[in-house]
Each structure stands twice: as structure tokens, then as C-alpha cells.
Amino acid sequence: MANVIRVQFNPIFREFNRTRCRYRAAKGSAGSGKSVDIAQDFVVKLMDDKYAGANLLVVRKIDESNRDSTYAEVKAAINRVCGDMASALWTVRQSPLEMVCNKTGNKIIFRGMKDDSQREKIKSVTFERGKLCWIWLEEATEFDEDDVDILDDRLRGELLNPNLYYQMTFSFNPVDANHWIKAKYFDIESPDIFTHHSTYRDNRFIDEAYYRRMELRKIQDPEGYKVYGEGEWGVTGGRFFTSWSKTIHVCKPFAIPTGWLRFRSMDWGSYRPYAVGWYAVDYDSMIWKYRELYGYGGKPNVGTGENARQVAMKIVEAEKEDREISYGVLDSACWNASGTTGPTVAEEINNVLSEYKKTTFAKSEKGRENGAEQLKLRLDGYKGRDGKQVPGIVFFETCFHNIRTIPVLTHDKRQPEKVDTTGEDHCFDETAYALTSRPWTPKKPEPEGKRDAYSRKRDNGLDWMAM
Template sequence: MTTSKRLSLKQLIGGGYNRFWKFRGRYRVVKGSRASKKSATASLWYIVNLIKYPGANLLVVRKTFRTLKDSCFAQLKWAIHQLGVDAYFLCKESPLEITYLPTGQKIYFRGLDDPLKVTSIAVDKGCLCWLWLEEGYEITSEADFDMLDESIRGEVPEGLFKQITITFNPWSERHWLKKKFFDCSDPDILAMTTNYMCNEWLDEADRRNFERMRINNPRRYKVAGEGNWGVADGIIYENWEEKPFSVREVSAVPGVESIFGLDFGYTNDPTAFFCGLVSHTEKTIWVFDELYKKALTNRMIFDEITRMGYAKEKIIADSAEPKSIAELREFGLRRIKAANKGKDSVNNGIQKIQDYHIIVHPRCVNYLTEISCYSWEKDKADKPTNKPEDANNHLMDAMRYAMEEHNFKLTPGRVNY
């Protein structure tokens, strides 16, 4: 005997995504602000339609595999629970996958940090016809997307359709996503922008936060609130590139030193830990690892840094929290010390770093996010000032702390500042 119950998808999902839900073209691309329901709606759509189409399988991709478990995998588990179909799905963490038990259909999870695993997926039941690329702005190379696009190929059984869904937060209008999907007219593309105003499930406290942002930081509100494209000018660091490199090989080069910086956060801002290498003779900074999480206590920060293998390193931390630095030292970060903040230290630190070429390892997705949008605050005439905007700056600040002592070193052909 089986029992059944009727659900109202309209009541479950709410408004703002009618076109998204019904579209059957090749590309569904959603640029959404914070709290815009884009990921929640996508996850509900996939669970509903996996049940509806017995031959369909889904591939979920982010730039790095390690980010999938706490994002897309958790979001899809939430959707399964919201729909009340927990008994019909098996969610496994090793390997990371979700199976619809009545038919054997699967949801696969892959990271672009292992491209061979993306292009070599073979399904047991039906065909691989859908792909969900979450946080699409992390994919800075259009060629990487083209590789993903080609993985959804071949004929599909009658009644099925091939489709790639891309969801992402507002991003710089220099990103290839804008030109490829938003600056064209193609019946096979649905490109839409959503924001928190279509989210019926926000409470009044959430809405007041957005209203405060609208009044106090209107430029940030246009992006994080309204979902408009991010900065196109006034970028602080132009001197960087994303490129894989061997940390071991770079570390072995004479004159290369390791640098670590820590910026504290908690509820609204993440704790940001910057890990890099620097050569003053080559004027190069290599960014190779990061920590970027909210709601970390000092004990949790210590545990995370220890797990990453950097507990014995010299770490320069934000001097605004001496108590946190003292606690971390007691926990075991013996070489942590406070940054020497002073007059114009932010701008002086930025100017020194602008003299260096920055190479960012592709796995440092949060660093890539910040450096792409870290910009000068604008005045009432929309002209850049000499003050950095208070946004996209957590790892940027941590990098400045890490470089603090190095900013005063003698380098060949330069004066000692």
C-alpha cells in the first residue's frame, strides 16, 4: 500500500520564476542577487523533473569539487525534503551522488579542478541530458565552459531535452557570461535577472537589511540588492592572472618566501585566511590556498588552519581584534601577530601590491571573486575616489596584512620605503 499527497508547487516555490520553470531551450542562465531563490528554485526543478522524466540524469558542476557538498548537494537534499520524497532518494557522500531509487537515475557532482572526471561520465540508466553549473562566475575561462557544454551531447529519447542551467551572483560586466548570454538574442537562451524582491519567504528583518543597504550603500545595493552587473571600472588590482602552478616548485625557487594573512569575520562577513608565496626580485605573488567561512569561532579558526597544515606558519592578523589573536596564540598558532595598522596603511599597502604581478591558483575561487570586483569607492558624481569600497575586501585585506613586513624590504633597483 502506498500513500500520496498533493503539493502546490506555486505555494512551495513562490513567484518570479515562471519562465525559468517552463523553458526547454538549451541554456537557462539566471543572474540573481542575494536571497533571490535562484539555487533553491533550480534544486526543486531538478527533483520534480527527475521524477517526471524517467530517462533523465543530471550533472552538477562547480569550479572546485570541495565546494559542492555544502552547496549544491545540500541544496538538492533540502529540495527532496521539501517535496516530501526522502524515501525515494539515496544521498551518498562517498562518492558524492544522489540516486532516484525507483528508476536508478542519478545526480552526479563534479569539479572543474578534475576535468577528466567531467568529460568521462557514463550513466547506467537513461542519458545525461541536464547540467547545472552553480556559481557560474567562478568559471573565468569561456573555454572551460565550452568543454562542459560539449559534455551534454548526442541524441536523447523522445520527450526528453538537453539543457544547461547556469546560476550565479551578479558579477563584473567584463565577464564572458554577459556577452555570451545576456548581450544577444537567441531563442535557445533564457537569460534573466532576479533579486530578493521576488522572494516571499524573507522575513521583515531580512528586508530591513536590504533597505539599510539601499540607503547607506546604494552602489552595493545595485549589485547585491537589485542584481545588476558589478563593477566595470575603478578596479583596484588589474595586475593578476589565473593560472595553475606547483606550490612545491615555486617554493623551491631561491628568494621565494611564504606569506599568510588573516582577516576576522563572523555573522555578516567571512573569516578570510590568505596563503601565498612572494618573490621580491621577480615582483610576483602566487596565491595558492584560502579559508573563507562565516560563523567561525576562534577555536574553529584554529582547527581549520591546523587542518590546512599552516598552524606553524607566521600569520599576520587584523589588529582590530587583539583578544582573538591572543586566543589563537593560546590554542596553538604560536607565530600569529597583529598587523601594524597606521595612517594610510590601506592605500600604502595597495600601492605596494600593485607593483607585483599576482598569479592565482584556480582553486582559490573566493580570492578570484574578490580581486575581480575589489574597487575604489565612487563619489556622488560616480567617479572613483582614493578609498577602497567596503565590499569584496576580506581576502584583499588578509593579503595586505600578509605583505605588510615585505613592503619595507630592500629589492634590487628600488629604494627602501
């Protein structure tokens, strides 16, 4: 390069940054500096004439998460690396999110893979100059294996610059020892795979207060510390909803039949995420969760800070094309006075819904244990005449945060019959309110000669088991 750029890196990532393996996977604790390192590494490489013709695709499962996470991280890296020359060396755009190095012409774009539409758009990603060489999957455990296969297929073809190479980068906290990433990249040996482990102790830029906080967590939450302090794979046991199966409980979206009853449920949050869910009830009393609205602040268990009216307007927008919503249930605590004058959270939300002639919320039933039991019953379902499990609830695959958070909830350490409330339990709470509004008892298998509910749906062309 014409100018010498001096950048500080954590030594722990030296070999990670140098490897040219097709897959490099960085698992580590919170505060280990892995995301900062990866962003900085890409910025330096994309500015180097040696890598002319290289382009980077940065992916989060939810596209909206990029703005406050990966986009902000890469922008901060550009400012660290380039200082006062940042605006001269890089063109940074917000709509769409992208960055172009003015020196080399290399480009960074940001995308999501929440649904089939976004997956299809990624398949057609092209660049005016050069090729897509590098892909970074931040919070990689959010992705399905099929998502990664689609991305992997994009890295192909002859590279005219001999210095270029194809590479996928994964970064994540290893929350689940049963995750497919562990089996595919960490449990095997391959010359194409480079795995890396780091903790907050390896980060020489970390402040002392954060270090002390993590050391305290070691004492107060040893299981959580294993993942977020030591960067080790999460405990495989202790899951609360042990019968959850993606094969059985998740389906591709379909058009909800006209005659099915629809309702919605909500758990409020601002500093923590809020969760809204929409449900359809078929003629066999099976519940289909067909939409979610989640106050995801860019990181797990972090809210958006939106007020009640802003969230209510999002509910109104989401229901623009819906048929009638029969009723809604909202956490009963939202009717409690907050100590300030003016309407409560529930009143504020209902005022907006009434203003736009939408169905308002009523108070939910109290009792998380009852809600947990209802969800267990519906996940368990019953045995059909063919001996296969028929669930009482199915989630559309677009209910991403439900699918991400509910299966990994664990038992409370002091009261094992309860869900651990320190986890990301907002989708569960909202689902619990919904299910307690419609108590359910699993049916017995249909007598010989009659078809069970699943058989009728299958024969009617509703292949809700297809993935």
C-alpha cells in the same frame, strides 16, 4: 506519474522552467527565489517517468561549497515535494554527495571545478543508467569560461528517450557588468539561449521583514541595492585595483624552487571568513602567492564559525609537505583581549603552531592604506625592455577566493583613497599584511643588452604567463 504531486512555484519562473533551450540563465537579486525554484524544478522533472534516463550534475566552483548550498537546497526541495514519502522516493547519500530517485533511477551528483584535477574528473563523469542531460551551475559568475566549455562538451550524443534534452542552467547575482557571462549569454540573441530576470519582489514566499530590509538597503546602499535588490548588472566603474589583469597576475601552479624564501600571512574571521595566504619570493623580489586557505561559509562574505584552534590545525595540515616557512604575519588586532579569560586569538593560533613545531605569527604592520598602496605597486609592476608589463606579484590560479574577491573591490564611498570595507575584503587584508612585511619599489627597465626578470624566467622554462 502514478501519483499527483502538487508543488507551489513562483509564477515568475514558469517560462524559465518550461524552456528547452540549451542554455537558460537566471540572474536576479538576493531573495528572488531562483535557487529554490531551480532545485524544485529539477526534483519534479527527475521524478517524472517522462524524463526517464535523465541525470543532473550540480556544480560549484569550490566543491566543498555544495554541501551547505546546492546539496542542502536540493534536499530541502525533495522534502517539500515529497513530504513524508521523501525517504521512500529518494535515496540521499552524503559520501559522496548524490541523490537517486528510487522511482525513475534518475540521479543527481555534485562536483567542483577548483583546479585541473577536478576538471579532469568531471570529464569522466558517467552514470549507470541514462545520460548526463542537465547541468546546474550555482553562483555561475565564480566560473571561468573555460570551465563552462568543459561542461558544455559533456552534453552530447543521441538521447534515446525523445522527451529528453540537453540543458545548462546558470544562476547568479549579477555583480560584474564586465563578466564574460553577460557578453556570452545576455548581450546576444540566439534560439539556444533563454535569459531570465527576477527580484525579491517577485518572490511570493518572502517574509515581510526581509522585504523591509531590502527596501532599507535601497536607501542606505544604492549601489549594492542595484545588484542585490534589483538584480541588475553591477557598476562597471569604481574598482580600486584597476590594473588587475588575469592574463598578467594569474598563473598555473608550478614547483616552487628550493632557494626561494617562503612566508605566510593571515586575516582572522569567524562570522566573516578568515584568510591565510602562503607566499614565495624569487631572486628578483617578485612575490608568488602559491596557496590560500579561506573560511568560506558557502556564500560570499559568510564565515565558517570555526574557532582559532581549528583554523590553526588547518594551517598545520596545509604545511605538512612545505619546506621551512621563514615567518608569518597576522592582523595585529588578534593580540587584543576579547573581554573573556584565556588566550587571545593570536595566542591560541600560535600555541597550536608551536605545539606542531610550525613557524608562529608576528604582528602585522598597521595601516590598510599602506597595504593597498603596496598591492597597487606590485600589480602595476614595471615595463620590461620589450615594453610589456612585468608584475611584482602573481597568484596561482588555485588561489580562487583571492582571484574572485580582490579585483572587484571598490573605493570607499566617503573616503575614495581607501578600499570599501563593506565588500568581501578578507583576502585583500591578508595580502596587504603580507606585502607591508616586504615593502617594494618597482625597478626601472633593464639597460639595453641585459635581460629583465621576465625574460630570465621565460628562458629558464618557467612559463608563468601560461593560462
